Amino acid sequence: MKSHNKAKFKTRLSNSNLLFVIASGIFVLMYLSAIISFPGSFLQFQTFFDMFSLNAPLIIMTLGLCIVMIGGGIDISIGSVCGLVTMACAVLLESKMGSIWGALLLSVSIGTAFGLLQGYLIAYLEIQPFIITLSGLFLGKGLLTTLHKNPINVTMPEFVSLRDFDIVVPWLGRVNRLGIFIPLEIKPGVIVVVVLVAFFAAFMKWSRFGRNVYAIGGNENSARMLGINVKKTKFITYLICGITAGISGFVFIMTTGAGNIGNAVGFEMKAIASAIIGGTLLNGGVGNLLGAPIGTLTLLIINELIRAGGVQSNYQAIISGLLLYLFIVLQSVVMSMRDKKKLKIALPAWLMGKEKAVN
Amino acid sequence: MMRMLKAKFSHLFLPVSVMVLLIIINLIKGADYFSISVVNGALYGNIPNILFGASELVILTIGMTLVTAASQGQDISVGVASTITSAVFVMFVLKAGGDVTLFTIAGAFLLSCVAGLLVGAFNGVLVSIFNVQPMVATLILFTGGRSIAFMIDGKLSPILANDISNQIGTVIPGVPIQTPIILTVVFIAIIAVVLKTTNLRLYVESVGINPSAARLNGINPKKIIFLTFLIMGICTAVAGFIAVNKAGRHDSVNLLKLIMMDAILAVAIGGNSLVGGKFSITGSIIGAYTIEVLNRTLLRLEVLSETIPAFKAVFIMILMVVASPVVRAYAGKTIDRVRTWGLFKSVPVSSTLETKKVE
Numbered sequence: 001m002k003s004h005n006k007a008k009f010k011t012r013l014s015n016s017n018l019l020f021v022i023a024s025g026i027f028v029l030m031y032l033s034a035i036i037s038f039p040g041s042f043l044q045f046q047t048f049f050d051m052f053s054l055n056a057p058l059i060i061m062t063l064g065l066c067i068v069m070i071g072g073g074i075d076i077s078i079g080s081v082c083g084l085v086t087m088a089c090a091v092l093l094e095s096k097m098g099s100i101w102g103a104l105l106l107s108v109s110i111g112t113a114f115g116l117l118q119g120y121l122i123a124y125l126e127i128q129p130f131i132i133t134l135s136g137l138f139l140g141k142g143l144l145t146t147l148h149k150n151p152i153n154v155t156m157p158e159f160v161s162l163r164d165f166d167i168v169v170p171w172l173g174r175v176n177r178l179g180i181f182i183p184l185e186i187k188p189g190v191i192v193v194v195v196l197v198a199f200f201a202a203f204m205k206w207s208r209f210g211r212n213v214y215a216i217g218g219n220e221n222s223a224r225m226l227g228i229n230v231k232k233t234k235f236i237t238y239l240i241c242g243i244t245a246g247i248s249g250f251v252f253i254m255t256t257g258a259g260n261i262g263n264a265v266g267f268e269m270k271a272i273a274s275a276i277i278g279g280t281l282l283n284g285g286v287g288n289l290l291g292a293p294i295g296t297l298t299l300l301i302i303n304e305l306i307r308a309g310g311v312q313s314n315y316q317a318i319i320s321g322l323l324l325y326l327f328i329v330l331q332s333v334v335m336s337m338r339d340k341k342k343l344k345i346a347l348p349a350w351l352m353g354k355e356k357a358v359n
Numbered sequence: 360m361m362r363m364l365k366a367k368f369s370h371l372f373l374p375v376s377v378m379v380l381l382i383i384i385n386l387i388k389g390a391d392y393f394s395i396s397v398v399n400g401a402l403y404g405n406i407p408n409i410l411f412g413a414s415e416l417v418i419l420t421i422g423m424t425l426v427t428a429a430s431q432g433q434d435i436s437v438g439v440a441s442t443i444t445s446a447v448f449v450m451f452v453l454k455a456g457g458d459v460t461l462f463t464i465a466g467a468f469l470l471s472c473v474a475g476l477l478v479g480a481f482n483g484v485l486v487s488i489f490n491v492q493p494m495v496a497t498l499i500l501f502t503g504g505r506s507i508a509f510m511i512d513g514k515l516s517p518i519l520a521n522d523i524s525n526q527i528g529t530v531i532p533g534v535p536i537q538t539p540i541i542l543t544v545v546f547i548a549i550i551a552v553v554l555k556t557t558n559l560r561l562y563v564e565s566v567g568i569n570p571s572a573a574r575l576n577g578i579n580p581k582k583i584i585f586l587t588f589l590i591m592g593i594c595t596a597v598a599g600f601i602a603v604n605k606a607g608r609h610d611s612v613n614l615l616k617l618i619m620m621d622a623i624l625a626v627a628i629g630g631n632s633l634v635g636g637k638f639s640i641t642g643s644i645i646g647a648y649t650i651e652v653l654n655r656t657l658l659r660l661e662v663l664s665e666t667i668p669a670f671k672a673v674f675i676m677i678l679m680v681v682a683s684p685v686v687r688a689y690a691g692k693t694i695d696r697v698r699t700w701g702l703f704k705s706v707p708v709s710s711t712l713e714t715k716k717v718e
Contacts, residue, residue: 074494121676125683128633130433130494132679134620135672142669149665269502272495282492314506321503325485328496332489 015338016214019279020288022334026277027298034301038308049186051300052293054255056189057082057248058267062274062292063200064244069275070204071237072217072284073122073129077136078245079267081114084140085249090152090259093159100158104250111246112239114140119238123231129238137268144261151260154253163257167191189251193293196244201289213237217284273324274299281331299323370630373682374645377628381652388659401530401537405655413651414539415441415598419618420625420647421550422587422594424638428567429580429587430486431635432493433623437595438615439504440478444471444592445599446511449519449609459521472596479592483585501619508611518608528604539601546597550640560638563587567635621650624675627682 013021035042042048052059061078068075085107092098092106118136122129154160166185204210212233215223224230252264278295280287302323306316385392385405395404419437426434451467452459478500485496527538534541554560562583565573570580603609627633628649629642653674657667680686 074492117676121680121683125680125685127679127683131623131627131633132676134623135675135679137672138620138668139672139676142666142672145665146663146669266502269498272498276495282495283490314510317506318503321499324499324502328485328491328499329489332491 015281015286015335016279016288018338019281019286019331019334020291020294022330023277023279023291023294023298027294027301030298030301030305034305037305045184046182049184049190051297051304052193053187053189055296055300056187056193056255057252057264058270058274059193059293059296060196060244060248060251061267062271062278062296063196063289064241064248065268065271066275066278066280066287066289066292067200067204067213068129068237068241069280069282070217070284070287071213071234072220073234073237074272075118075129075133075136075238075241076268076272077114077118077133077140078241078248078271079264079269080137080140080144081111081242081245082249082252082264082267083261084144084147085110085246086253086256086263087144087147087152087259087261089250089253090154091148093154093156094152096156100162103159103253107246107250108243109246111242111244111249113242114245115239115242118242119235122238123234148259149261151258153258160257162188163254187255189255192247192251196247197290197293200240204289209233209236214285217286219285270296270299273320273327276324276331277327279331281335282328286335370639371642371645373630374628374642374649377678378645378649378652381649381656385652385656385659397535399530400533400535402535407537407540409648409651409655410540410543411537412655413648414543415602415615416618416621416625416650417543417644417647418546418594418598418601419622420629420643421547421640422591423622423626424629424631424640424643425563425587426493426591427623427626427631427633428635428638429563430493430584431567432486433619433626433633434482434497434588434591435494435619435623436478436482436497436500436504437591437598437622438618439501439508440475440592440595441599441602441618442508442611442614443478443504443511443599444475444596445603445609445614446508446611447471447474448596448600449517449603450511450513452519452521452524453517459523461523464523464527468596468600471600472593475592475594475596475599476589477592478595479588479590480585482591483588486588487581487584505611508614512609512611516608516610519603520607524604525607527601528607539605542597542601547644554640559586564637568637621654622647625650627675628678630682 031042061082065075065078088110089103089107092103093100098106114136118129118132121127121132154163165188167188167190169184169186204213212223212228215226215228216230216233220230249264253259256263274296275287275292276282276295277298278287278291278293280291280295299320303316303320306319311319382392392405395402395406397403401407419441423434423437426432448467448471451470452463455463455467482493482497482500485491485499486493489496526532527542530537562573562578565576565578566580566583573580573583598615602615606614623633625646626643627646629639629644629646631638631642653671654667657670658664662670
């Protein structure tokens, strides 16, 4: 009897996975429509990887934000932390005193400092995350403009070689119009993204800390009664978010090679939108870390489609706002239908090979 | 008597003490802080300037207090919403043709109020029906709203060149006080009357403290939250009206930029909890004026304009730490110990740690 009970439980999709499946479905739909409307460009692997590498900072940021959001919090300082890191790294590298490793260390330590400060204030002093991270946003912005006002282009030779470094994958190339074969080139940022996504997804899925974060996001009081150290876990989520924001700043300057006041402005909003589209529930407790890159790419494809459609730039912001509205409503509807048990999605038996064997 | 006063005004302790602190700093910088002079039949000086400069902020803060109290979150689209409503106002005034009469201005203002109600309904539906966190719901308008205002404008910054707008923005001849100050006072009086004569305060507070308990008592939380967003919409319309008349032109990119930060901060300084529940409009209004004093103090102390955001962010963090529940509870305990002379028996080791770490 025991096995029967277990099988019944297993065939029901968890909320996290359901939203993730929906997000992936939307991503596939969007990509297909992009391919249909622009077959020339979207069928190339290069386009896909370019999207990945150009927006690597955003994806990394979204990863950290997803962890915080699963824990029921929010962090809107990430964009300005990223901007601050790019400017600090640019100043350090241009002063001829630092090395690339020094810049990496600097970026991680700036992120860590923000994470520690905000995490401490939010978790241990129980201040609203929104207000603290909002002031963190302004702190980062203020420090950035105080540090240096004008754009800096990093000319350090080692850094330039790192910026221009490409990983060439010869067998995925494409023959261009003139009949010359161009191999696929991938920026190192993609590697960082893939490593971080794999690491954090595994971390959140299989570590004790990850389970604690889900528990806290679901219901903080129950989590506390289960003996989970709520404050410490929250603190660590904000710390991770700060560190990922720092790393994303380094990746940002690795792709663009310049420090600028306008760097990463508005990224916090994009990151929140990507996290939501990627299936992380705003109220916490639900989400799959693999949804972070998928959500980001979906948002980017939508934006690209709008841009390629020749829509006036003013409409772009409005349309992305409406899309965010739609996704939030969709999420809300799906979750409420789930609560009322109107929507039952169960995996067919042939997919659950293990269960079949038990039966 | 003392006890009664204490019970009635204890929530004003924080805003008043911050204000007094800032005024002391100003007086140290220069003793002529309070001097008032009469120029062209109107009062000028630091105090009228503060009252004049803070008028939009005060109005938005009133709406923000209600929204915060009922929906347990903040509206970050207030500045953008004011831009939209003022764009509607300006377009109606400019399209009306002929001489601009008081009637045209009033009609345009009513139309902008309708726009404000629409904006409030847009946010309110998301928050009340779909249960989205207010901050994320208003994020949509925050990202897309300025584009909407830009589209309503038609061109970059239409100029309001007529006497009546000029008088509303500055001074009516013969009246020694600037018109925005008078409008603010009128608005505050209307809100005070509404709160005194209706059950709004009771309903909002009960919804903010516990929505399900409020529902069991026959109050529809969704309706009340929606209503607060509608009131917020009216507030944005009034604030946009004042701001655009002050500026004399409609600049949809820079009008009331970043005011949501100040409004949230004013609510926090006013001694209101940012997680909803009981609220104090008086505290918020004092908080809003305190923010204006802070802004002017930073300018007076010749802080670099790039550094001001960082300064303000640090100021907010310190303030939030002082006002945080943990530190408050701790301070209460300490005061009790001092009262009972138990201080000398057991001095806690960590007594200074909590405040030191943050600063």
